[in-house]
Amino acid sequence: MDPRRTEALHDAASGLDARPLAEVARLLAEAQITAATALRAACPAIAAAAADMARTIRTGACLHYAAAGSSGLMAAADAQELGGTFSIPAGQLRIHMAGGLPSGVEMPGATEDDTAGLDAALAGLTSADTLIAVSASGSTPYTLAACSIARRSGATIIAIANNPDAKLFEGADHAICLDTPPEILSGSTRMGAGTAQKIALNMLSTLMAVELGHVHDGMMVNLTADNAKLRARARGIVERIAGVDEARAAGALEAAGARVKPAVLIASGAPDRETAETLLDRHGGRLRPALAQLG
Structure with missing residues (x-):
């Protein structure tokens, strides 16, 4: 089995398909609640990262969100709310999602391995900018490549992942580890890991707004x-x-x-x-x- 926690089998998942749906529903709910508790340990890192995000916005530079799959959807949702909620100018926000933001219901999984076009997309990245990289496994090629480009530019890197030893954390200025337990549905990180990511992203942007006086x-x-x-x-x-x-x-x-x-x-x-x-x-x-x- 894959040693990463995000790919492990949950202790309570044995015989899942043979149980009553109401019992499965309870397990899923409890797993989501448990995943949310991972934010407690990450609060200091989240607060420090938010302060750098505020600095980026205050100086007129850009926040860049980079992710793939479910993590990309979580990142995009947070970025797209910042204009209406806090009047962050659209020109200071960028979303880089593997395969592009989906316009329909299909989101091909192969795109997370495709790093073509990232150099062009991040060509204008400067040392005043901040990259927020999100990956449940912490090993997604697209997100790792974005971090590599950001390091070369001197941009601040905020890395969010759900595995403690994630490669994504290497060289990051702010490593936000959301140590969520294995999923009830093994590897389906749109669930517990995704819930924790959404909370972390919402916390980052809200704390940034507090720092900006909004x-x-x-x-x-x-x-x-x-x-x-x-x-x-x-x-x-x-x-x-x-x-x-x-x-x-x-x-x-x-x-x-x-x-x-x-x-x-x-x-x-x-x-x-x-x-x-x-x-x-x-x-x-x-x-x-x-x-x-x-x-």
Whole structure:
């Protein structure tokens, strides 16, 4: 048998196909819950990596996500949420998925071995950029090749894998080991390993946003309010932080060009958008110290 944990047989999987579906369902649920606990040990590494991601965004450089298969889907999902949730500019985000992002239901497995085109895709990588490489096994050729290119460019490398001795960790600036147990369905890393990867990626991007000043008391104060639900959310955030009514919050958002942080400052007494933006710039985009100075 393959010595990697991601390919091992789970102790509880014997006779799986002969058990009642409700019992199998319970096993699957418990396995996912157990996989999620792997994040506890990885918290220090995740926090350190997020700080470097924030530095990359703050300096105008790019975050590059590189992965294949299920890991690629997890990485792409996180990257594609960063614009709406935190207003991270699209020009600072890149997704490199083996075989390209699927437009249909088919995702050929052979693409994870195909590294052709990576040199061209990562040709513009610089030492100011950060590469987030994700691979359950930690040995996917496509992801390893992306890391090799990143090392040559001097870019920061964040490696996420589910095997403790993964080759992906070699030379990485941040090695995030998600030591999940074997899958109930051996080798199906879209399950427990994938769950842990999704949590890690969500944690990385959220911690990055905290570091950038895009989070205030658990609220997304740098969201892009481009639909009715998000416009209502933005208005509610201004109301809550500034302690004003709906009408004043709506007026502040209009004066701030729909940007939440300057709207909060305007609703709290800043005379205009320029003053609010100046306060935010002075405090690195952080709302709390800007409010303190205004008050």
